[in-house]
């Protein structure tokens with residue numbers, strides 16, 4: 001549409017410098033929106049990682065049929081779940097752990113013989129998704145000598161639902177916020193377009209296409225968005241540097257934050273890209289509305 | 295080059311601005327469009343550079359029916375037309391050189407070629423020393439010469455001028471008219487809307503007269519002047 005992008009950049013920068021107030025207003029609006037969006041996204045991400053860390057407790061228990069060989073089944077299980085930590089627990093040990101878990105009440109088990117509990121192989125599956133857990137347990141169930149597989153269904157199901165709902169709600173919130181911001185900023189940019197209506201009129205008079213007229217406006221919007229995105233990302237990183245150590249100290253005894261609890265690289269990049277998209281949409285809305293009338 | 299057949303242009307709630315006008319302007323002609331204020335001169339020019347469409351009748355431009363020109367094509371049609379207005383319509387925040395460069399930038403010509411062309415254009419209107427000045431610092435006559443240079447920048451086949459000398463004294467008027475006549479001598483078709491009768495007396499050219507939207511006479515200016 002533009003054979004000379006450099007020229008469009010030059011025109012965009014000139015226009016931005018000519019109306020610094022409008023440029024500032026637009027940038028500030030997108031910045032505030034992106035900052036709130038970034039906070040929402042960061043909170044969602046942190047929550048998700050925290051839940052996943054807690055879900056690290058999740059284990060699949062493979063119960064053996066009476067008379068099956070524990071060592072043999074253990075290695076078969078390990079072969080199906082490569083990279084997972086696998087532990088074989090003979091029934092006596094299982095009983096001891098159960099008693100320990102019950103504490104004072106453990107004495108209730110005093111009369112129970114070791115055969116009351118089957119031999120068991122436990123697979124630690126931190127961060128496993130529900131689908132994966134289902135698939136893995138059905139594979140395990142079909143191993144010879146396996147009586148049953150327990151994958152903490154209720155726990156995982158609930159976690160999965162929570163995560164999926166939070167993600168959908170968060171996404172809807174982010175998209176809605178982005179669209180609202182674009183409309184808001186497009187109203188500001190309409191003033192910029194209006195201030196340059198004479199220039200637009202004359203450009204069209206001398207044979208400019210709509211694309212030629214619109215290009216610097218679109219670039220201007222995108223540049224403002226990128227600028228806002230960079231600022232918002234910087235603010236979030238600064239906030240993180242200031243707050244994360246304190247948060248860790250606060251949460252420390254409760255639950256150590258998992259490694260990488262900070263912002264993922266995707267967030268700053270997403271903010272810049274989101275800013276560009278909002279700016280582009282906003283300027284597109286304002287200039288196209290104007291050109292359609294002209 | 296331009297053919298009008300029974301062209302009428304109406305605005306809501308007003309008598310027709312143009313009423314059943316049939317007219318042809320050939321390649322290389324120099325035509326005065328005249329008539330009292332409100333006669334429809336500007337309206338006819340606006341139809342000709344596709345700023346508006348006729349309410350009825352047909353207007354052929356370079357052999358094409360404007361009713362069939364889509365909005366997307368209008369820029370390409372406009373690139374064959376230069377327009378000059380009474381109030382110059384220069385961009386006050388751009389230098390003289392940048393104003394003249396505008397039609398060339400719109401065509402995405404290489405920067406160096408634009409610079410070279412603009413120098414030549416400014417020289418041809420006697421303003422090469424003003425290239426870096428801004429329009430408000432120039433006199434009316436100089437601003438109109440800049441506007442003429444801009445209109446001629448891309449060698450249009452057709453030059454339309456709407457009261458180009460309306461804001462100028464006699465001497466500046468002659469300077470601008472000389473530029474338009476020179477463009478015509480190089481082959482550009484020129485149409486000048488004016489209500490200034492002294493212009494018609496000075497130049498022996500074809501004169502098309504409108505009154506209340508109707509074409510009332512079409513002939514050369516000697517006969518016109520005799521009948522006035």
Ligand SMILES: Nc1ncnc2c1ncn2[C@@H]1O[C@H](COP(=O)(O)OP(=O)(O)O)[C@@H](O)[C@H]1O
Nearest residue numbers: 305308310311330331332333334335336337338
């Ligand atoms: N945009 C418009 N809306 C309504 N009426 C218009 C418009 N443009 C021109 N007219 C009317 O059309 C008539 C012719 O105007 P115009 O073409 O400007 O005449 P001229 O240029 O000969 O003075 C006038 O009565 C004017 O009021």
Ligand SMILES: [Mg+2]
Nearest residue numbers: 335336337456
């Ligand atoms: Mg007029």
